[in-house]
Amino acid sequence: MSLSAPEAKPNGFLSGLPFRRPDGWTITALVVAGLVATPIAVVMASLFVPAGEVWRHLAATVLPGYVANTMMLMIGVGLGTLAIGVATAWLVTMCQFPGRALFEWALLLPLAVPTYAIAFTYGGLFEFAGPVQSALRDAFAWGRGDYWFPDIRSLGGAVLVMTVVLYPYVYLLARAAFLEQSVCVIEVSRTLGRSPWQSFVEVALPLARPAIAGGLALALMETLGDFGAVQYLAVSTFTTGIFRTWFGLGEPIAAAQLSAALMLFVLALILFERSSRGGRKFHHTSRRYRALPRYKLGGTTAAWGFLACFTPIFLGFLLPGGQLVAWTLETASTVVDADFLTLAANSVMLASATAVIAVAVALLLAYGHRLRPGPLMAGATRVSSMGYAIPGAVIAVGVLVPFAWLDNRLDAFMREAFGLSTGLILSGTLAALIFGYLVRFLAISFNTVEASLGKVTPTMDGSARTLGLGPGATLARVHMPIISGSLLTAALLVFVDVMKELPATMIMRPFNFNTLAVRAFELAEDEQLAESAPAALSIVAVGILPVILLSLAIARSRPGHWADKEAA
Amino acid sequence: MDALTLQGVCHAYNGVLAIDSIDLTVGEGKLVCLLGPSGCGKTTVLRVAAGLEAVQQGRVFIAESEVARPGASMPPEERGVGLVFQDYALFPHLTVAENVAFGLKGRPSVERLGTPKQMLDLVGLADLSERYPHTLSGGEQQRVALARALAPRPRLLLLDEPYTGLDIHLRNQVRDETLRVLRMAGISTMIVTHDPEEAMYMADHIAVMRAGRILQQGTPSELYNAPANAFIARFLSDVNAMHGTVEGGVVPSLFGSLDSNGVDEGARVDVLIRPEALSFSNDGGRPAIVAAVRPLGHTSIVTLIMADDGTELRARVLSIDSPAEGAQVMLTLDVRQSFVFPCAEPTSEE
Numbered sequence: 001m002s003l004s005a006p007e008a009k010p011n012g013f014l015s016g017l018p019f020r021r022p023d024g025w026t027i028t029a030l031v032v033a034g035l036v037a038t039p040i041a042v043v044m045a046s047l048f049v050p051a052g053e054v055w056r057h058l059a060a061t062v063l064p065g066y067v068a069n070t071m072m073l074m075i076g077v078g079l080g081t082l083a084i085g086v087a088t089a090w091l092v093t094m095c096q097f098p099g100r101a102l103f104e105w106a107l108l109l110p111l112a113v114p115t116y117a118i119a120f121t122y123g124g125l126f127e128f129a130g131p132v133q134s135a136l137r138d139a140f141a142w143g144r145g146d147y148w149f150p151d152i153r154s155l156g157g158a159v160l161v162m163t164v165v166l167y168p169y170v171y172l173l174a175r176a177a178f179l180e181q182s183v184c185v186i187e188v189s190r191t192l193g194r195s196p197w198q199s200f201v202e203v204a205l206p207l208a209r210p211a212i213a214g215g216l217a218l219a220l221m222e223t224l225g226d227f228g229a230v231q232y233l234a235v236s237t238f239t240t241g242i243f244r245t246w247f248g249l250g251e252p253i254a255a256a257q258l259s260a261a262l263m264l265f266v267l268a269l270i271l272f273e274r275s276s277r278g279g280r281k282f283h284h285t286s287r288r289y290r291a292l293p294r295y296k297l298g299g300t301t302a303a304w305g306f307l308a309c310f311t312p313i314f315l316g317f318l319l320p321g322g323q324l325v326a327w328t329l330e331t332a333s334t335v336v337d338a339d340f341l342t343l344a345a346n347s348v349m350l351a352s353a354t355a356v357i358a359v360a361v362a363l364l365l366a367y368g369h370r371l372r373p374g375p376l377m378a379g380a381t382r383v384s385s386m387g388y389a390i391p392g393a394v395i396a397v398g399v400l401v402p403f404a405w406l407d408n409r410l411d412a413f414m415r416e417a418f419g420l421s422t423g424l425i426l427s428g429t430l431a432a433l434i435f436g437y438l439v440r441f442l443a444i445s446f447n448t449v450e451a452s453l454g455k456v457t458p459t460m461d462g463s464a465r466t467l468g469l470g471p472g473a474t475l476a477r478v479h480m481p482i483i484s485g486s487l488l489t490a491a492l493l494v495f496v497d498v499m500k501e502l503p504a505t506m507i508m509r510p511f512n513f514n515t516l517a518v519r520a521f522e523l524a525e526d527e528q529l530a531e532s533a534p535a536a537l538s539i540v541a542v543g544i545l546p547v548i549l550l551s552l553a554i555a556r557s558r559p560g561h562w563a564d565k566e567a568a
Numbered sequence: 569m570d571a572l573t574l575q576g577v578c579h580a581y582n583g584v585l586a587i588d589s590i591d592l593t594v595g596e597g598k599l600v601c602l603l604g605p606s607g608c609g610k611t612t613v614l615r616v617a618a619g620l621e622a623v624q625q626g627r628v629f630i631a632e633s634e635v636a637r638p639g640a641s642m643p644p645e646e647r648g649v650g651l652v653f654q655d656y657a658l659f660p661h662l663t664v665a666e667n668v669a670f671g672l673k674g675r676p677s678v679e680r681l682g683t684p685k686q687m688l689d690l691v692g693l694a695d696l697s698e699r700y701p702h703t704l705s706g707g708e709q710q711r712v713a714l715a716r717a718l719a720p721r722p723r724l725l726l727l728d729e730p731y732t733g734l735d736i737h738l739r740n741q742v743r744d745e746t747l748r749v750l751r752m753a754g755i756s757t758m759i760v761t762h763d764p765e766e767a768m769y770m771a772d773h774i775a776v777m778r779a780g781r782i783l784q785q786g787t788p789s790e791l792y793n794a795p796a797n798a799f800i801a802r803f804l805s806d807v808n809a810m811h812g813t814v815e816g817g818v819v820p821s822l823f824g825s826l827d828s829n830g831v832d833e834g835a836r837v838d839v840l841i842r843p844e845a846l847s848f849s850n851d852g853g854r855p856a857i858v859a860a861v862r863p864l865g866h867t868s869i870v871t872l873i874m875a876d877d878g879t880e881l882r883a884r885v886l887s888i889d890s891p892a893e894g895a896q897v898m899l900t901l902d903v904r905q906s907f908v909f910p911c912a913e914p915t916s917e918e
Contacts, residue, residue, distance in 0.1 A: 182655070182657060184653045184655065184657035185657045185658075185659060187618075187620050187644070187651070187653075187657070188651060188653060188657045188659075188716075189659075189670070190619075190620070190643065190644040190645050191618055191619075191620075191644045191645070191647070191649055191650065191651040191671075191717075192645070192670050192671030192716070192717075192720060193645045193646075193671055193673065193674070193720065194645055194673075195643070195645055203659055203661075206661045207659075207660065207661055
């Protein structure tokens with residue numbers, strides 16, 4: 001065995017360039033990054049394909065409406081989630097009032113409700129024949145046309161339903177930021193003459209701004225990616241346009257071009273998030289944490305605080321959840337049959353397969369990044385985890401266009417060479433679907449796995465390696481046992497997201513293949529709301545799992561009791 | 569007019585008493601140090617004075633007007649008290665100048681515009697006014713925090729362990745600088761510290777705390793020359809600790825009879841002897857062997873074995889006078905630096 005020079009950490013300029021011979025880890029990461037980037041590249045490349053008549057037609061008729069609706073939706077949901085998320089986060093971290101400890105985690109519950117599910121429950125609740133309007137008519141003896149009632153099937157309705165299920169993103173990050181802030185900073189502000197409220201506005205809020213912007217960006221990405229809610233509520237946006245162009249007009253290139261236009265919105269969002277974080281990172285100048293002295297709210301103020309936290313939970317979880325339960329009780333006996341179980345099995349199968357693969361790939365990437373740090377590896381991992389920002393419909397289009405092209409090429413080749421047609425062997429298969437899910441959800445598993453790998457110190461790697469274990473054996477015998485809990489968490493998060501996923505599944509699923517989410521949406525679109533409830537309720541029930549995980553994390557992160565106060 | 573008066577102040581966190589019956593006064597323009605080991609409640613006293621904690625018993629006066637009693641507490645923003653935290657707690661989103669100007673809101677514009685510059689000049693940081701806190705060194709951050717606290721011209725300044733975040737070389741320099749600024753501002757100040765040397769160097773008046781109570785207060789020399797109990801004697805300086813018994817109204821020792829300090833006949837006592845109380849002599853004294861010499865610079869610590877009974881003692885002598893290891897010397901005791909206390913419950917604070 002020959003001795004080679006020990007591999008230096010890439011600290012010089014040259015060693016940082018990709019001239020180094022790429023090894024297995026780097027190549028794997030590059031391949032994964034390439035695969036993940038393909039759908040996005042395809043969509044963006046479509047901008048350079050002349051689409052001719054269809055595109056001109058779209059631009060002249062529907063495009064301005066898509067842009068306007070999408071903008072209004074983002075502004076509405078943005079303002080709504082900001083107001084609710086920041087206010088509730090401040091209340092539960094800084095104030096003491098009845099129910100605070102409960103609200104701290106219960107405010108996350110709306111996360112379990114997919115946007116399409118709340119859209120059609122609200123549709124059912126507030127339509128003309130629904131329970132709310134019927135009750136009003138009975139109570140006041142009104143007839144049709146005697147009164148005005150806001151139409152839930154409107155832009156305003158879409159803003160409402162999305163706001164009450166998406167505000168937890170802002171809440172979660174704002175709360176973490178408020179907790180992270182040293183209380184000393186607030187206390188100094190008090191001794192310099194500011195009231196609690198002024199201290200919040202002038203000190204706590206500016207410090208939390210980057211985190212709040214991050215939460216807002218997540219909520220808005222979900223808004224941009226939503227298809228089911230806007231479709232059901234009859235608000236034309238880019239996602240509904242992509243569907244109409246793909247299925248209705250049968251124009252994949254035009255659909256890809258719409259997707260590219262949607263991507264520009266996503267890009268703008270990412271830039272906004274970067275810039276609000278960027279430039280100046282707020283280093284916390286104070287590292288001392290003491291138990292938060294919460295302001296006690298009394299009397300009416302406490303009642304307002306209670307109401308401010310209860311209302312979003314009621315609107316975003318209790319009301320839609322309750323309605324789904326009521327409908328399920330009504331229809332379960334007829335709806336839950338062998339077909340329903342097949343749907344559930346399909347969903348679970350897809351979600352489990354994706355979860356396992358996503359965690360395995362994430363582990364490969366994160367460990368590879370650890371073993372071979374460098375700009376090439378960093379770039380590859382970053383590309384691999386960008387899919388989460390991309391709407392599901394866009395990814396579906398970006399996956400299917402190249403797969404269909406490959407299928408056609410293969411089919412033509414086989415026909416020419418062997419005289420037999422292979423048809424579509426890639427597109428419209430479960431493999432394509434799972435690939436699409438991976439592109440979208442790899443980021444979730446990667447971020448979770450990478451964060452937990454940080455718990456394994458480099459000296460542990462070193463110890464294992466000097467004790468004779470290779471990189472693979474070190475991963476299996478040291479890292480994986482230590483981070484097994486986080487691997488499960490990552491798998492669970494991906495599992496739940498796949499269960500909830502709607503637009504990509506609708507575009508990419510094999511013929512006659514259904515999942516719970518697709519079936520719930522189809523029934524709801526046919527106005528069979530009560531029949532759609534069991535499937536939707538199952539998805540909500542599964543969606544509560546990550547909420548529980550987050551709640552536990554919140555409980556653990558709670559700062560210590562008074563004994564910490566005199567620690568210094 | 570006294571800047572701060574605490575009368576019988578008690579405070580408990582979740583039912584656990586953190587400070588108990590604290591009586592303390594900071595006189596006009598005086599610098600008072602609260603000295604004690606960590607966890608003794610000294611920071612709580614400071615927080616009560618600032619209005620960050622309410623009092624459960626007792627009363628607090630600032631400039632002789634009442635600001636807190638059980639059930640009523642003037643909020644910190646109305647007290648006109650400056651506070652510098654141990655870690656400075658600068659606002660990371662504001663520049664140095666904006667930090668210093670933070671407390672001047674609502675003041676006349678002359679003051680709002682002029683004072684920050686004056687204050688930064690005072691602490692010698694005028695050049696850094698546009699920088700952000702994280703770009704400053706620890707010593708600079710401390711000075712910004714001081715300037716920020718002083719800018720609104722508070723009636724009382726509170727400093728919580730102001731030098732512990734700094735390395736040892738910087739600490740002495742920043743301490744002198746802070747003292748200069750405080751003297752120039754002529755402001756009444758209370759400093760919390762666990763470092764006796766720091767307290768004695770800076771304070772006009774020291775209050776030693778332990779387990780939530782003030783054990784003794786007085787000028788630095790009063791405390792040093794007449795510690796009230798063994799804990800304070802041990803806390804203020806290094807000591808040789810021995811046991812003895814009161815016999816015939818005195819405590820017999822190798823160096824003759826020591827004053828019994830009023831302890832009952834026949835009782836066991838702690839005899840504490842400062843290393844600097846022992847010195848070498850050419851006439852008289854007790855014989856001892858030099859076991860080790862550890863030079864500290866201008867003084868040395870000499871470990872001695874007494875020839876009479878093998879007792880090991882440490883003496884602090886000027887390095888130029890230090891003997892060679894193995895030498896035989898005669899040792900005398902300066903009784904002013906040796907103390908006799910009733911044999912207390914085992915002191916655990918070391």
